[in-house]
Amino acid sequence: xxxxxxxxxxxxxxxxxxxxxxxxxxxxxxxxxxxxxxxxxxxxxxxxxxxxxxxxxxxxxxxxxxxxxxxxxxxxxxxxxxxxxxxxxxxxxxxxxxxxxxxxxxxxxxxxxxxxxxxxxxxxxxxxxxxxxxxxxxxxxxxxxxxxxxxxxxxxxxxxxxxxxxxxxxxxxxxxxxxxxxxxxxxxxxxxxxxxxxxxxxxxxxxxxxxxxxxxxxxxxxxxxxxxxxxxxxxxxxxxxxxxxxxxxxxxxxxxxxxxxxxxxxxxxxxxxxxxxxxxxxxxxxxxxxxxxxxxxxxxxxxxxxxxxxxxxxxxxxxxxxxxxxxxxxxxxxxxxxxxxxxxxxxxxxxxxxxxxxxxxxxxxxxxxxxxxxx
Numbered sequence: 001x002x003x004x005x006x007x008x009x010x011x012x013x014x015x016x017x018x019x020x021x022x023x024x025x026x027x028x029x030x031x032x033x034x035x036x037x038x039x040x041x042x043x044x045x046x047x048x049x050x051x052x053x054x055x056x057x058x059x060x061x062x063x064x065x066x067x068x069x070x071x072x073x074x075x076x077x078x079x080x081x082x083x084x085x086x087x088x089x090x091x092x093x094x095x096x097x098x099x100x101x102x103x104x105x106x107x108x109x110x111x112x113x114x115x116x117x118x119x120x121x122x123x124x125x126x127x128x129x130x131x132x133x134x135x136x137x138x139x140x141x142x143x144x145x146x147x148x149x150x151x152x153x154x155x156x157x158x159x160x161x162x163x164x165x166x167x168x169x170x171x172x173x174x175x176x177x178x179x180x181x182x183x184x185x186x187x188x189x190x191x192x193x194x195x196x197x198x199x200x201x202x203x204x205x206x207x208x209x210x211x212x213x214x215x216x217x218x219x220x221x222x223x224x225x226x227x228x229x230x231x232x233x234x235x236x237x238x239x240x241x242x243x244x245x246x247x248x249x250x251x252x253x254x255x256x257x258x259x260x261x262x263x264x265x266x267x268x269x270x271x272x273x274x275x276x277x278x279x280x281x282x283x284x285x286x287x288x289x290x291x292x293x294x295x296x297x298x299x300x301x302x303x304x305x306x307x308x309x310x311x312x313x314x315x316x317x318x319x320x321x322x323x324x325x326x327x328x329x330x331x332x333x334x335x336x337x338x339x340x341x342x343x344x345x346x347x348x349x350x351x352x353x354x355x356x357x358x359x360x361x362x363x364x365x366x367x368x369x370x371x372x373x374x375x
Contacts, residue, residue, distance in 0.1 A: 038171045041130045041150040041164070048145050049124050052173060054078045056123040058108055058135055062316040063127060063149055064100060065093055065309040066162055069182060069317035069351055070169045074099030078121045079107055090371040092364070093309050096352045111135065115142050125172065147172060151315065156230050158315040159186045159323070165315075182351065189320040190234065193327045196334055197236030206330055208237045209263035209296070212313075214272040216287045218252055225249050227314055228267075235327040236334075237265065255289045265330065266296040268304045270311040273372040276302045303329055307367035308344075309352075321347055325365075 034050050055076050057063055060083030068074055074097025082105035088094050094101050107117035115138055118126070123144060128135045130150035139146040149168065154160035163183040170179025210228040213220040221241050222228040226249045232239050240261040244251070268274050274286060279302040284292040291297045306325060310316035324343055328335040341361055348354045356364075 036171075036174065038147065038168065040146075040148040041153050041168065042136070042148040044136075044148065046125075046145050046147050048147075048172060050174070052076065052124040054121065054123045056107070056118060056121060056126045057081065057084070058111070058113060058126060058132075059129045059149075060084055060087065061129070061151060062310040062314055063165065064088075064097070065091075065317040066165045066315075067127075067169065068093060068097040068100075068309065070166055070173075070178065071097075072351075072353060073097050074103070077103050078123060079104045079118065079126075081105065081108055086373070087310070089373075090363075090367060091307055091310055092348075092352075092354065092360070096309065096354055113138055115139075118142075118144070156225065156227050158227050158230055158319045159190045161315040162186060162317065162319050185351075186320045189323055193234060193323050197234065197327065197331070200236040200331070200334075202238070205236050205238045206264040206301075207240050207261070208232055208265040208267060208330070209240050209258065209261060210313075211266060211268045211272055211274065212250055214268070214274045214287065219254060219258075219287075219289075220250050220252050223249050223251060231313075231322070231326055234323060235330050237330050255291075258291075258294060262294060263296050264299065264301060266294070266302040267326075268302070269313040270305055270307050270367055270371050271313070273369045274304075275369055276304045304367065306365045307371050308348075308364050311371075317351075318347075 035047050036050050037045055037047050039045050053076055055067075056079035057067070057077065058081060060081040064074075064077075064080060064084050067077070077097070077099055080100055080103045084100060085105060088100065104121055107114050107121065111132060111134070113135055119142060125145045125147055126139055128139070128146050128148050130148040130153070132148075136146050136148065147168070149165055151161065153164050163186055166179045166182050167176075170176040210222055210232075211219065212222050212228070223244045224239070224242050229239055229242065240263050266279065268276065278286045279291050279297050280300055284290065284297050296302055305312045305322075308316070308318040308321065310318070312318060312322040312325070316322075321344055324335075324338055324340060328338055328340055344361060344364065345356050348356050
């Protein structure tokens with residue numbers, strides 16, 4: 001794995017430095033030296049201070065983890081959504097970005113911004129979800145620059161979604177070299193995985209069910225237009241729901257449908273409190289449903305997505321690790337040469353400066369039921 005990454009890093013090196021030099025060029029003609037402009041993922045051109053010292057993030061989705069990946073900490077964050085602090089309780093985000101634990105959360109409730117409270121934080125820029133016109137309009141009226149990030153900018157390809165977020169952060173903070181360094185790694189991991197899985201015959205690709213949310217009130221999986229489709233396509237599996245319409249992206253199912261599909265593998269996200277052990281121990285009754293006849297349960301191929309800096313099902317700063325974990329989980333013989341524990345240790349040391357213990361790895365790969373709280 002290391003030889004592969006080093007080899008491709010050399011191939012990327014020339015283009016990385018070329019792009020970085022271009023990115024660090026002087027301000028465009030007509031643009032003040034103390035400002036810079038960026039085009040956000042809504043397609044809007046935003047004028048920002050050349051030096052950004054104070055940042056607020058309105059969304060609870062994985063952007064704070066990607067910010068920590070890019071910055072190496074939570075430095076400059078003055079305001080975040082309260083759900084970020086809640087979701088981070090069982091993640092490693094606060095260890096890398098302890099500043100988030102004390103960032104102000106009282107300026108936003110749900111998706112509604114208290115502009116007066118936000119202005120008291122004096123942010124240089126606010127990061128918002130693409131498509132939230134109400135937030136953009138409110139911030140624009142208050143004279144606060146707002147930069148939009150989109151979860152669907154790369155048609156649900158999680159690696160490229162994160163790469164495009166990182167590239168935008170590189171433009172915002174004027175450090176394209178760091179952005180190129182981070183994004184080249186994700187692309188190299190993706191190509192390594194694809195180089196092994198793209199030739200797997202259809203008949204040998206395990207038919208897989210992703211349980212997105214599952215509790216006593218609902219059983220929900222994803223359709224073709226969601227992140228799960230990318231994960232399975234890239235790591236050599238078939239989604240049992242791929243014949244369903246692409247909208248809605250998430251939809252409810254029941255045990256009758258599961259039994260009809262009879263999946264060979266079940267993957268549980270951290271948006272569900274269910275654990276793999278719930279299916280594999282005892283009589284395989286989970287939330288009053290009987291799973292004992294399902295092939296994945298009989299073959300003991302039920303797995304829970306890990307949780308590192310954020311939940312590993314949606315895009316996160318750990319997405320290259322998600323690819324390695326899932327590829328090895330689905331095809332252990334094909335990826336037997338990958339020392340997953342060492343890959344995770346190396347990634348966290350390289351990109352976050354964090355040395356992981358054995359206990360850290362166990363928690364990451366076996367997240368507790370409580371990690372789904374507030375999901």
